[in-house]
Amino acid sequence: MSKSAKRKKWALLIYLGPAMSFLSVFIILPILFLLGLSFFKWDMLSGIYSFTGLSNYLGMLKDPNFYNALGNTVIYVLGTVPLGMAAALLIAVIINRKIRAFSFYRTAIFMPVIVSLAATGIIWLWIYDYQNGILNHILVEIGLGKVNWLGNPDIALFSVMSVTLWKRIGYNMVIFFAGLQVIPTQLYEAAKIDGARAGSQFKYVTWPNLLPTTSFVLIINLIFAFRDFSQIYVMTRGGPIGSTTTLVYYIYETAFNEFNIGYAAAVSMVLFVLVMILTYVQINYFSAKER
Amino acid sequence: MLEVKELTKKFKQTVACKDINFKVDDGEFFVLLGPSGCGKTTVLRLIAGLETLDRGNIISNNMSLNEVDTQDRNVAMVFQNYALYPNMTVRKNLEFPLKMRKTDKNRIPEIIEEIAGLLQMAEFLDKKAVKLSGGQQQRVAVGRALVRKPEIFLLDEPLSNLDAKLRQHLRVELARIHKELNITTVYVTHDQAEAMTLGDRILVLKKGEIQQVGVPEDIYESPANLFVAQFIGFPEINLFETELREGKFKIMGTDAKIKKYSKIGNKKVIAAIRPEDIEIIDSGNGIQAQLEIKEVSGPDTILYLKKDDKQIRLRVSKEKRDLIPEEKEAVELKIEPDKVMLYDYESKKLIKP
């Protein structure tokens, strides 16, 4: 190894060192610990644990609650991510066209982002309230019946998803907005001159130039969607009859209400692998596209 | 034929252009020339429909374009920074206007071949636009504009981002292409050399107002006002304040007389003479001045002289080079009065006999 290469290696270590050690202490080690835990049965209170091999994983295969949570998670992810991104993109494009006139709306739409998820949940709990909630109040005023937004097991998951969308759209919009600002206006003018109307301008100028942003937003949104917990905890606690229990909430329930730590660890590992695979596929897909 | 009538555009309080009138004949190469910020690009963008006009009329083939969307105006434009679609290959860039205008799909490859041949782009047709050099990008931009044979071809300072040699080269190229395709062209530049070499006619703009429209020779030889006179030509034209009396006036301390001005009443004027119209002589009875600096400019030599604390600029051709003395030495000059142009002191306009 040449002297400069050696020096480079040292520099690399020095620069990456702090981040790497932070990552390993707070992220990688806990994941490894969790992986280990998933092969044990552990009673948190007494501290007694026993190695049970794959039985946590095998138990999962026979656990209807796990499938229920997995199903809810799929619905939750598919329901919030594409819609949240599409709506955010649409708003960002509209705002980007008439930037000054829309600065009020930009603030209004971003507002939910800075409110904590738990607080958001409490606000919506009030909005959704069956008896006294503002939403049902409006429905009754316009002559429609009341809807049991959070109490009806067929609707509750969608009510929670709406809150997530309400919050996430603002976040996505800001990132899309930043991405849009980087696209030179001359490209749009050139496209206009070449005969492209709004639709084609979006397809040939906005969309391809926004691809790196979109890819980032998609990954972030997927991870968010898989991890969302607070709004469920605050609003429905996974119910009614498990209709809003996602994998993350199921993990929480299993670990901290049932104290079935090993099993919760096993479900966590499944979730972890799921998110890893999705992220990997996406990164590959988008970097191939950009090439 | 493109006709522009009373074109006026304001941006908030700033007037970008005001009462612009001109006609461009079919196949003519028309140049909008002026210093930066004079409103020439605005005029071009108004023709393209990228800006909405406050007042006036844009007429193409006897039809007003005012209410026509950019997309529907048969106008193509080359932008100063090319504005190629960075994610597309050169071929895709060239195909784009054809696709947008629903050209028959089977004909597209043929059209692309043709334009690629014309602009010598064949070897980089399948490269991504962002990976090209400046000159190549310039060709693609021109190609993308011409590929659909527009009625009007607009160019906004297309050569200003290139280095001098490439600029020269592409200038010739542009002239050749224009001859070949014969498309009505409006070309915006701040470079007088480009304007002179490319333009069939030139429109000179200053602060949004027309100064002069004419063929390059007219613009050079009889600038309509002092601004045009000073803006065109290198080195800058020589100006002398003087009094006109019965066709006679004093210039550089000697008397001169121009017959054609004899009928004009006495008034304060500015006499203007191009640097190449002052001759160096060695007869001994010419005008005396002192040589300050000499610069070689190709075949010619540019001289900066001093006479009565005033700078005088000269362009001396190769044949007379032997007469140039060393710097700081005395020079003897002669003026041909017929080459002197007189401008009204007040209005700064050319006095026409």
Place this chain on the structure above:
Amino acid sequence: MQLPMKYILILLIFICACGTGDSDKVVLKFWHGIESPENNKLLKQKVAEFEKKNPDIRIELQNIGAQDKAMPKIMTAISSGEYPEILWFAPVYTGKIAQSGKLLAAEDFFDRGPEFDKNNIYEGLLESGQYQGKIYTVPFETNCLAVYYNKNHFKEAGINEAPETWDEFRQAAQKLTVDINNDGAPEQYGFLIPLGTEEWTVWTWETFLWQAGGSLLNDDRTRPMFQKQPGVEALNYWLDLRYKYKCASFSARNAGYKLDPFLSEQVSMMVNGPWNYPILKDQDYIKYGSFALPAGDRDATNIGGENLYLFKTTSEKEKAAWRFAVYVMSKDFQVDWAINTGYLPVNKKAATSERYKQFLGDNPFVRTFIDSMDFGKARPPVPGYSRMSRRIGEAIEEALYRKQTPGKALQKAAEKTEEIMQQ
């Protein structure tokens, strides 16, 4: 620059002085989840009195939030060794926490001195803190469930006597259900069914289970019994109130204890405890009262309240903690606490004291609860109770949503309970 430095020094000395002054005190952390501000104030006051009498002890109060939600925090604290000396918590978790081996058996202290006499404490309450036949936790306060009712609604409906049986109760609820605008959605319901899967729902339902003659577990507390016929009857009774007779509405999920529907007069009757008496006392617009839960096969109510959990620490701290527990169970504390909070005294002498008797005379609302204690039962404090309760809660919810018949839902919960019991 010199002046601030001086102040800092003085401040430092002051802090040190305080520190040393405190260091010879035994400091006890006391975790509780008392929610109402008035009760918190009273607790602070009573603790101050204790500290005055016991200058060598300092109690550090820490509120850990609502009980239903505090379990994870307590469990994590115990498993990580960061637990307090004293914990205020529902007695039913005694078994679960005692299993950790970190809990003191209060019974070991009973004979340490004359200041505590076990015979003064209600026996049933002491049993509620048992684990493997030994008393681990001791009662802090107690309560049970009865029915709140809206007196005006009763008058309007022409009901003059409190219903005493399930049938009478159902009929009353029907009469109390009023659809003013005849849109099929009554503005006023007779009864409020506590919807949810959490302990409140289960706690309430257990009274109906017992009234129907059922029980949660068999006699040696090893196998579930709630899925038997009485359990199905109890669940069906709720379902009928809701769907067949349409005279009961559901509470918001896991909020069956909240008074809002009752205070806004949307329901005429709800099951609740005596502790709301300080709140209700201040509502002058609503005329409220209470009566004992209706009898099915028999009378029954569910005894609740909170116990003191004392944890193994140093013998000095353990002794101090026991002294505090004795203080809490004393006649004086109990009378003060009961009169001000509406909770019921755990000490017989307090319950029979003149002051308390007079209080009950003035407050028939609270008397209902005291009287109900006669047929009160406590939940079995087995280690698996909380998990069993959750399974029952899920079964109740599934049945109330008619996703499952009561029989099948309870059967499923019973099967899971079998697994829990075996662990």
